[in-house]
Amino acid sequence: MAHYKDITKQIRELFINQKLAVLSTHHSGQPYASLIAFAGKQDLKEIFFVTSRTTRKFANLSADSRVAILINSSLNMDSDFHEAVSVTALGNAKEINGAEKDEILGLYLSKHPYLEAFATSPTCAVVGVTITTYVMVKNFQQVMELHIDQ
């Protein structure tokens, strides 16, 4: 059994090493999944991404802020089944504005510098997801839950 520090360390490593995640939203009960470029805080309390306000995902999360985000380290290889680590984060999404937006954008672009034009476009929103729970899966079926004090 991994120690709790190993688990939080592995999530932080996913934040650093993985560029993409899958965001789940829904519209009137119809689930919807989309790929996002994400960044996360080291305290694990928030995950950020940038999206155009015209997207379906933005419409969905504006209507219902509850979302799930899947981040994983799989390489599309057989070895993923015993080596890959996967985390599902559950939380509430909201658009970030004002002074905080600049701070978050700085964090976001330090991870994804090639997205600068996209992320700073007036049509794009910076979205922050306040995380309540992480569900981490490793060794194929070992599952641990992390509950975050906000």
Add this chain to the structure above:
Amino acid sequence: MNWILSPLEIRPDHRHRIGPKAYALSLMAREGFKIPDTLFLTVDAYNAFVNAAGLRERILIELNRKKFKDMRWEEIWDCATRIRNIFLKKQIPDALKSYLTEKIQSRFSGKTLAIRSSAPDEDASGSSFAGLHESFVNVRGTPSILDHIRLVWASLWSDAALLYRQEIGLHVEKSAMAVVLQETVTGNRSGVVFSQNPNDETQVIIESVYGLNQGLVDGMVEPDRWVLDRDKKTVLSHKPSQREHWMIPSEHGVETAPLPEDLSRRPPLSSQEALGICDLAYRAEALFKAPQDVEWTIKNDTPYVLQSRPITTLSPGETQDKRAWYLSLHRSVENLKALRTTIEETLIPEMTKTAKELAEQDITVLSDRELGHEVRRRWKINQHWVNTYWEEFIPYAHGIRLFGQYYNDAMRPDDPYEFMNLLTQTKMVSLERNQLMEDLASMVRQDRQLFERLKAGEPLDLDSEFGEKVNQFIEKFGDLSCAVTGGTECATDTRPLFKLLLEMAVNPSSLASRKKPKDARALQQRFLERFQGPKRKEAEELLNLARSSYRLRDDDNIYLGKIEAQLLSAVKEAKSRVESFERRGTHKSELDDLKSVIQDLDYGTDNRKTSLRKDEYGVKINPRQLVGQPAGPGLSKGMARVVRQHLDLQDFKHSEILVCDAVDPNMSFVIPLAAGVVERRGGMLIHGAIIAREYGLPCVTGIPDATSLIHTGDEITVDGYLGIVTILQKNL
């Protein structure tokens, strides 16, 4: 892709594809040594098989269920058993099969073969793997040869091989196996020669037996032994053996048979022949430029080299010793049969007699000084039996695994634990105890007055039929309040027993209803029908041995507990005397000895702290799904009852799931009430798993920190098929 190479095709760059054993043989063939007709199956063939069958990742999933260092050897054996079964079930891909069939038939044309492992890892590690992988002799017919090739491949993943690779730091995922296919040379004399005695560099050692070399290598036939002077090439000594047996080819493999009397009177080698074998070793040493350990056999007066490898000379305590320990994980049938006789005919009767004698002794009449001596005496007696338990009883558990492998090889079942169905429902002491409890519970159930009186905690009428039966039960098994069988002194009354009886009375037939349907008889018939003649007898013998081993796996702790209970009763008497004097504030010098005895024997309790904590960012971790080893098939859901100490058992309720560090037979009386079992210790041979299977309960073992991650009252599911425990929570 070269799947097969012949000795004369071998170049130096082939070494890593055929392993050092095969490479050495090829060099010897080139240098004119007489070797049996041989082909080498390269690691490419192994890789083709595992890749086509999707085995590579399947193996790694098995091995990565949890950290290797967290696995007990029993879990590693489980892992190895599952992997071996996968190898047995998977077919060799058609292209490889056709290729091998054609090559084997054209080269050996119907001859029987020896099929030997040759692991390239030996070069990588610089360590000897001798004995860790399997080899087979006198294998007849292409289908059987292909079967045995898979078994040699599978032996790459045996528990001993896994442990050894882990220890010497090899990456198991990169391991592969080459195979040596050799015509069986049925020599009438065989042996091993060490060109340099590992313990004395001035000497050469020869060991020799009649018949096939397998008898010597497997330790089944005792060899004659010669010591020679390395420089002068003269025989220094010859130590004859009893010469009672030899190993000879049989219809399906080899068998140990009595040695004909005329042969038993003379040594397998003359002095002149011993010197000839010595020459063979010198030539091998000159070729490889290092002292060699050469296996050989003599047919028609011609010595054939079967294999040659460098002598590994390590000081005691180094790797060599540990490899010997890993090898000791495998016991021969003969060894286990001898162990059985000792255990059943000597040890258990002695234990029973000892417990009875101790119980009959009235310790209350002893003086304080005498009591001090008695406690120490009992402690020594108990310690003696604890040591015996580790030295004799634990190794005997290998009878189960030996049968398991035999069964799986013959039956190729989908479920590698199917053989356990032939072992369950044997007469175990704990089952007898649980049946008596069920009878008592039934009496309580039918007598409303009795039920109410027990519930209210009213004193028991000792003259009633129920009272008499309770007393008989306590006399035999104790009042269940003690962590050892036969203990009656841990609680002041029989409440623990009555609480459980009341719970069983309210929930009738919990025992009977969960017993799984057995088709053991049909299964046994199907198993035995696979064998004819002497093989049938061998199969029956092994089954019988496994049943005895399985039964003892549960019973041994009960016998041991009865002795420990007598030690504890003397300790309790001593404590009571000391406390009584201390309460009165008086001092008596004779009590000082009693005090020191008690201090010596005081057992601490394990207060495990919960590992659920918050880190510096306020993150709290809860387990959701924990992976262990599947140890009893089935799926159940219920409230967890975490048992950290023996007295926790008395609160056990019907349909709860027993979660504990380690179930022992002195705890398993709550199993008839349980809906499932979860245990930290891993493996299918542990008591919790055995008793769970007896009652048909789902069981998962090998969950690290089970008793701290799971809490009493948690709603959990136990998936005994996959070895997974899920802690249910209503909301995320």
